[in-house]
Amino acid sequence: MQPAPIPANEIERLATLRSYAILDTACEQSFDDIARLAARLLGTRMAAVSLVDADRQWFKAKVGLPVEETPRDHAFCAHTILGETPLVVPDAHRDPRFSDNPLVVGDPGVRFYAGVPLVAPNGHALGSLCVTDSESRTLSADELETLVSLARTVMTTLELHRAMIQVRQLAMTDALTGLANRAALLHALEERLRGPWVPLSLLYLDLDGFKRVNDLHGHAAGDVVLRRVAEILGATVGPRDLTARIGGDEFIVLPARLDYDALAALGEHVRAAVAAGMAEQGWPVTVSIGAIQFFDRPRDLGAILSAADALMYRAKLAGKDRVVAGLERAAAA
Structure with a gap:
């Protein structure tokens, strides 16, 4: 197994991720719907909105996955955030980065993976919208575009989430001193x-x-x-x-x-x-x-x-x- 390297901008990336105040929050229908739609449209058993934290990936929404998070070293999505384009792994058994990954050789038995980075407006990747399956396969150009479109919807939803938090914070803050009001x-x-x-x-x-x-x-x-x-x-x-x-x-x-x-x-x-x-x-x-x-x-x-x-x-x-x-x-x- 080859854990993904740490991005050069990791400190700034983590600061951006935490600015959304989304980690370890309760399930939300909007994110759950996107994950279910991704699995349904692309015909996969599993899908997730994955956020890559300092030492783990945490699932804001998931379909078919038995856990709430995994170690970052095991995360396919930790590789996805290194680039600006989708990462597609047709057969993890044949990919030296993942062939002995615990998520491949054990539960949930990932064979196919496709993930699109979730990129904040400042350019930092927070995680990915991904679909996975226990059978090897590929995606057509149209299917890949569908996944990219859904990833944009995830980012729009995250931006709305952050905006609502900022509005609440402003409503609870004294404008002159910055203290609570x-x-x-x-x-x-x-x-x-x-x-x-x-x-x-x-x-x-x-x-x-x-x-x-x-x-x-x-x-x-x-x-x-x-x-x-x-x-x-x-x-x-x-x-x-x-x-x-x-x-x-x-x-x-x-x-x-x-x-x-x-x-x-x-x-x-x-x-x-x-x-x-x-x-x-x-x-x-x-x-x-x-x-x-x-x-x-x-x-x-x-x-x-x-x-x-x-x-x-x-x-x-x-x-x-x-x-x-x-x-x-x-x-x-």
Whole structure:
């Protein structure tokens, strides 16, 4: 067996593949229909929409294949992505690249293979639309053109899939800072409320002195402050923590999971980082933070935000540039 060589542009190719956010997703009718149509029109037992990942090929759709993925070294499609034209193997038993391939000598007993590379608009091949059979055969020119046309349909469907993801991401992103927006935060909180309960921690941030920056220097300067705060938060909280700008100069950090003491410490760390970052720029801006943990499941989203907001205002009233922490438990019956 001769595993396919790694393309020279492999790093960029994998980045393109992952930009579609398609790997390991659930079955989708549109892709399944294309695979079934390819097998039916070309009269083969097997067909697949195959995506070639770093060390495997994964089937987004398949007909007649007993597995969800195979090692990349076994993939015919790993050879297909090396070229710009279809790869046709009339008899794998007679092809030294594949004659001892486990997919040939074992299940599913591939003898014939034809694959068309799925090429993204930037020129990187993601995988292939392929048809295979356990009998040797060839394709006519018309059959090959049919496979090429169906591969174009796969790419169109992938582009639509990526566009829908991008639209959803835009709808959940604050345009000024690039952080999650209020809608994204509420969605994350709803997911936490619906799932198995673990204590929920949250930091509610409100900038001190921001209005004065806007009044003295204009909204453009205010926007610079907000973007800088977003950068500081991104560098301060954990990679699994959700950080959102929920409006104006208010931000929320939703840690993945913290105990109460760690939450208070994170709040102080964020407060100090914002104060230092603003001072470096000469901006008289600090942050007041309400740090709250819900030990028991709160009744709704409103209860979460109201309780966190109340703690933040206590920090304001206590002199600003500080953290006030609180622990919420369900009232005793």
